[in-house]
Amino acid sequence: MEKRAVFKSWWLPVLFALPQLVLILLFFYWPVAAVVNWAFTLEPPFGGAAEFVGFANFREALSDPFYWNSVVVSLIFATVGPFFCIFIGLTLALAVDRQLPGSGFFRFFYILPFAIAGPAAGMAFRFILSPERGLAASINALSPDLWNPAKYGSHALALVIIIFIWKWSGYTFIFLLAGLQSVPRALGEAAAMDGAGPIRRAIDVQVPLLAPTLFFLLVTMMTEGFVGADTFGIVHSVTGGGPNHGTEVMVYRIVDEAFQGLNYSGASAQSIILIGLIMLFTFIQFRFIEKRVHYK
Amino acid sequence: MADIQIRAVRKSYGKTPTLHGIDLSFASGEFVVILGPSGCGKSTLLRMIAGLEDITAGDIAIDGRVVNKMEPRERGCAMVFQNYALYPHMTVAGNIGYALKVSGVPKAERERRIAETAKIVGLQDYLERRPAALSGGQRQRVAMARAIIREPKVFLFDEPLSNLDAKLRVTMRAEIRKLHQRLSATSVFVTHDQVEAMTLADRLVVMNRGHVEQVGRPLDIYHRPASTFVASFIGAPAMNLFKTRTEVETATVRLDGAAIPIDPLVAHALQGRDVIVGIRPEQCRLTREGHGIPARIDFVEELGVGRVIHCEIAGEAFAAAVAEDAEVAAGDTVWLSLPPEQLHYFDAESGRRIEFPLPGTDIPAARSSASITHPTGVLS
Ligand SMILES: Nc1ncnc2c1ncn2[C@@H]1O[C@H](COP(=O)(O)OP(=O)(O)OP(=O)(O)O)[C@@H](O)[C@H]1O
Ligand SMILES: [Mg+2]
Numbered sequence: 001m002e003k004r005a006v007f008k009s010w011w012l013p014v015l016f017a018l019p020q021l022v023l024i025l026l027f028f029y030w031p032v033a034a035v036v037n038w039a040f041t042l043e044p045p046f047g048g049a050a051e052f053v054g055f056a057n058f059r060e061a062l063s064d065p066f067y068w069n070s071v072v073v074s075l076i077f078a079t080v081g082p083f084f085c086i087f088i089g090l091t092l093a094l095a096v097d098r099q100l101p102g103s104g105f106f107r108f109f110y111i112l113p114f115a116i117a118g119p120a121a122g123m124a125f126r127f128i129l130s131p132e133r134g135l136a137a138s139i140n141a142l143s144p145d146l147w148n149p150a151k152y153g154s155h156a157l158a159l160v161i162i163i164f165i166w167k168w169s170g171y172t173f174i175f176l177l178a179g180l181q182s183v184p185r186a187l188g189e190a191a192a193m194d195g196a197g198p199i200r201r202a203i204d205v206q207v208p209l210l211a212p213t214l215f216f217l218l219v220t221m222m223t224e225g226f227v228g229a230d231t232f233g234i235v236h237s238v239t240g241g242g243p244n245h246g247t248e249v250m251v252y253r254i255v256d257e258a259f260q261g262l263n264y265s266g267a268s269a270q271s272i273i274l275i276g277l278i279m280l281f282t283f284i285q286f287r288f289i290e291k292r293v294h295y296k
Numbered sequence: 297m298a299d300i301q302i303r304a305v306r307k308s309y310g311k312t313p314t315l316h317g318i319d320l321s322f323a324s325g326e327f328v329v330i331l332g333p334s335g336c337g338k339s340t341l342l343r344m345i346a347g348l349e350d351i352t353a354g355d356i357a358i359d360g361r362v363v364n365k366m367e368p369r370e371r372g373c374a375m376v377f378q379n380y381a382l383y384p385h386m387t388v389a390g391n392i393g394y395a396l397k398v399s400g401v402p403k404a405e406r407e408r409r410i411a412e413t414a415k416i417v418g419l420q421d422y423l424e425r426r427p428a429a430l431s432g433g434q435r436q437r438v439a440m441a442r443a444i445i446r447e448p449k450v451f452l453f454d455e456p457l458s459n460l461d462a463k464l465r466v467t468m469r470a471e472i473r474k475l476h477q478r479l480s481a482t483s484v485f486v487t488h489d490q491v492e493a494m495t496l497a498d499r500l501v502v503m504n505r506g507h508v509e510q511v512g513r514p515l516d517i518y519h520r521p522a523s524t525f526v527a528s529f530i531g532a533p534a535m536n537l538f539k540t541r542t543e544v545e546t547a548t549v550r551l552d553g554a555a556i557p558i559d560p561l562v563a564h565a566l567q568g569r570d571v572i573v574g575i576r577p578e579q580c581r582l583t584r585e586g587h588g589i590p591a592r593i594d595f596v597e598e599l600g601v602g603r604v605i606h607c608e609i610a611g612e613a614f615a616a617a618v619a620e621d622a623e624v625a626a627g628d629t630v631w632l633s634l635p636p637e638q639l640h641y642f643d644a645e646s647g648r649r650i651e652f653p654l655p656g657t658d659i660p661a662a663r664s665s666a667s668i669t670h671p672t673g674v675l676s
Binding site for chain 1: 346347348367368369373374375377379381382383384385394395398399442446
């Protein structure tokens with residue numbers, strides 16, 4: 001029988017929980033309350049208490065074509081990025097899991113990018129893939145502006161997505177490698193006896209059994225792509241949302257609007273829309289994909 | 297149908313040697329059982345035949361072709377794994393038919409063969425189930441069906457029955473045997489269960505610590521174990537072994553103060569050597585008080601068909617099988633006789649069996665005739 005500790009006084013348990021409660025209140029509930037408050041109010045131009053304006057802030061955000069642009073950019077960022085992160089992480093994990101010579105080294109090596117802060121990686125890639133130097137310069141020598149993220153929004157978006165993928169593939173790699181190691185080795189061997197080569201084995205046996213891990217990564221990586229600190233950090237340090245709003249993901253636009261444009265109310269309304277969007281995505285994922293995942 | 301040659305095969309994991317030079321050859325269509333204690337390298341050997349494990353040194357040839365560098369799929373072997381290794385995300389039909397799917401057999405043909413194979417193992421009503429919804433015995437059958445459907449030249453079994461309950465094991469054993477008669481593919485069956493080994497094998501390979509101890513027909517091995525290891529490993533309860541010295545003059549060996557008569561021919565041949573003498577519990581006889589060796593019974597094991605008495609002689613555990621109506625109880629002292637013709641002799645140093653006549657010894661005619669008249673009846 002498990003013995004439970006019972007507190008005799010009411011204040012002792014509260015005291016123990018207090019630091020955590022304070023942190024949650026201060027950094028979670030309070031900001032949420034503030035955001036909700038701002039989203040439905042507007043400060044009068046010449047000072048005074050904020051006035052309740054109903055859905056006016058939402059209407060304004062939704063009628064702004066740049067806002068819709070940021071939604072599209074975010075959608076691209078948060079689907080293409082995670083897709084490649086998972087694909088690359090999976091490929092690397094399958095390779096390392098085969099335990100070929102050197103796999104110990106690569107296991108360590110592939111995780112490394114994840115330890116680097118997004119903005120730092122962003123700065124590095126800004127130089128590595130800058131159109132005037134190195135690799136990109138020789139590509140541009142074929143024809144001018146074949147690669148110029150400073151000029152074309154689509155190139156810039158590709159650039160920030162590449163950086164995101166570079167960093168987060170290490171993360172998916174860890175999870176997928178762990179997942180692969182829990183797939184019984186005998187299954188791969190049975191498939192080998194059945195005549196399947198390594199790639200066939202991966203597709204027919206290992207990947208289906210990784211479905212729960214893949215699903216988990218899909219949800220977390222898409223959320224990361226929409227609102228992750230790196231999404232903001234990379235865009236902020238590499239392109240600043242440009243050129244011509246080409247990389248203006250929703251989080252970047254929100255921060256920009258709030259702290260550059262000082263439009264707290266508009267930014268708050270956008271935040272709430274973003275949260276709603278993520279909830280919708282997660283709901284769709286759980287509703288339609290989770291059912292297909294075999295949990296044995 | 298294919299024969300398998302294993303020539304001077306060694307295996308090391310890193311620096312640790314696991315198999316120390318195995319030489320075996322299995323004839324086409326033979327049912328070979330590899331028997332040995334846990335960790336002796338049976339699975340390793342089997343997996344090297346299958347192609348799941350690299351061969352450190354030596355050659356394995358299937359059907360005359362050296363397969364050392366071949367992928368598993370090129371070797372024409374099918375394997376049944378200990379934990380079945382069924383694909384949990386596929387149905388029974390998917391599991392059975394996977395090999396055909398991989399090799400690109402058209403769907404209609406595939407389904408026909410799946411149905412056919414499922415029928416052989418009695419799974420036709422379960423084709424749409426997932427492995428998780430099957431009992432242990434059914435899973436076992438799926439694993440077998442998956443191997444059968446490929447019509448392999450060689451079947452490899454790695455302790456396929458060890459996860460089943462005792463009754464099912466007996467049934468499956470019979471089925472495997474029947475299946476072998478029907479398909480007559482060369483089969484290599486690994487187990488640590490000697491009953492399984494004795495009942496299934498055309499030929500038995502006994503392994504210990506990465507060596508082959510003995511190869512032979514099950515009964516030959518039972519009757520003429522090549523070493524003390526084999527002697528104690530085959531047969532339940534295990535053969536009684538005791539180390540002693542032969543006395544040529546009296547033609548006896550000493551056991552705990554009692555002199556046990558042995559064949560004078562043997563005594564002569566051994567010339568007073570230190571030997572290990574063995575006798576199977578089922579060959580020991582109860583005898584009259586004052587004859588043979590006295591032993592105090594520690595406990596009695598009821599087997600139904602008989603009883604086994606356990607006692608201690610000369611500091612060693614000693615077992616004897618007696619009839620079920622024998623009146624024995626723990627604490628009693630009984631007298632045991634050990635028939636000389638049932639004794640096995642092993643070298644005290646190497647543990648290898650000593651065969652008679654020893655090569656190079658000539659037996660004087662006088663003594664040999666004396667041995668025939670030697671009253672073995674004294675003890676019984
Ligand atoms: N991958 C490995 N790396 C290192 N040592 C191994 C490896 N696989 C097996 N061994 C060692 O090789 C020896 C033989 O192993 P093997 O699996 O062949 O035993 P076994 O006879 O099949 O035993 P069991 O009846 O328990 O299955 C064991 O001592 C084991 O520790
Ligand atoms: Mg084994």
